[in-house]
Amino acid sequence: MAHIVLFHSILGLRPVEGEIAAVFEADGHTVSLPDLFGGRAADTYEAGFAQRKEVGTEAIMERAKAAVDAAPADAVLAGVSFGAALIGEFWGDRPEMKGALLYAGITEWMDPPRPGLKVSAHIAKPDPFDDEEYFADWAAQKGEADLKMHRYENCGHYFLDPSLEDYNEEAARLCLDRSRAFLKGL
Template identity: 45%
Template sequence: MTDIILFHSVLGLRPIERHLAECLRVCGHAVALPDLYQGAATDDLDEGFAIKARIGWGAICLKAREALASTPGDAVLAGISMGAGVVAEFWESRPLAAGVLLLHGLATVPANTRPGLPIQLHVADTDPLFPEPDVTAWQESAEAARADVQVFRYPNAGHYFSDPALSDYNATAAAQLWSRSLAFLT
């Protein structure tokens, strides 16, 4: 069994995150899925950013910190899009994390990253939020930290291609992402 804490995207805690958490639980993992928006959620990116602004990054991180307090220190840190940014806020203070799983977003690699730390990144090939130069620079920083890095780029996919409720959805890419993520977590 792997302990996992999964932080949702800027859209809030939605059915896709709940479904993923349930799938992981069925596979025998313990999953913490904090609601950083306290019930607010949307399918619209602009509205998601408005919710984030209204709540404030400090309050979002406070909720994440509260959730982390009851999570084992070796839990896998996982984040979806904005959730990767939340992972970035706490990664340095969780040096025993068993791994880092980043879906649709980047997280700054801290200087104290443990050599050999398993990290997996999944992003769209032409993601306007995370263009190729940024992904390449991120990969170089993770490799410089001597982490065990896997980067998966998905062609013909939009930013949040794994969510069937969104227009970015790509069934083939989503199936690959979930298969690779599950393998990473076992």
Template identity: 35%
Template sequence: MTEIVLFHSVLGLRPGVLQTAEQWRAAGHVVHVPDLYGGAVFDGYDEAFEFLEKCGGQDELLRRTDAAVDGVRPDVVYAGYSNGVISVVHLVTSRPGARGALAFHGSVPVRVVGAELWPSAVPVQVHEAELDPFREDDANREFAETAAASGAEYHYFGYPGVAAHLFADPSLTGEFDAEAAGLMHGRALEFIAACEDRGR
């Protein structure tokens, strides 16, 4: 059993994130799914980013992130969908003890959260559609270089031919890719199991 904290994307706590949590619980894990938006959920990216800015932007997002893990043990796996990866990187670099990190739909440099280093003991997987419209190759490269420089175990998985961003969310009918989502979830479960073994 691994304890996991899963953060939603900029669109809020959509059904796809909750389904991921249920899959992991069915596999025997404990999963926390914070709602950093207080119930707000969006179908479009423009309105979601506008909402986030009105809430206070990244500073407020990170404040809510810290509050969400208050009382949660430190030796967990952090996972995030898209914008939720910012919360993952923040916690891994500021809260010692993480067992692993899962970055779904892209990654961000550690400097984005005011950090300089990635902990060498924290393995990380990054998953991203090959043709993701939000793909930022420079950001991915910078994060990969930082993780590699620390000596951490790092794996990047691209999904060829997939042109959507949140391709693993079945509630987004225009983006969902069942084959890629299944592959991503299978890899994530293997990673979580390896983190469980590492913690024994």
């Protein structure tokens, strides 16, 4: 079974991340949910970006690094949108990492991308924050990494969160099923 470090979205650590973790834990995995914003959460993206600025990059990165350092060397790094982007700060220094789960966002590839690294990305199509060329360019830069890019139509950016207008029940269920299969295959 995998140990998973799941970084939350720009909205902060909210119930949905606990619900995602519960799905994985029911399969026998261990999930760490670092609270990068120190207990702060927001209901809108605009408020989330404001709270990120207030908390500050230094505090966020210290908390993220502490969570990664506390996890086993082969832990799966996972993140939602802003949290997915954080993975790029760490995966280059984790040669034993089993894989990465990226939800509603992507991250900078390590240079070069590790051959065979399993990466499962789950992105709305279209995504309101980035255009299609952005995702196509990112996928083209994967090198020898083992990327599975999943796109979900008729949903919003963070389609896993039932408290947001972005939510799409069918896409969320399919995404979690694919994620569970990904973790089982590691």
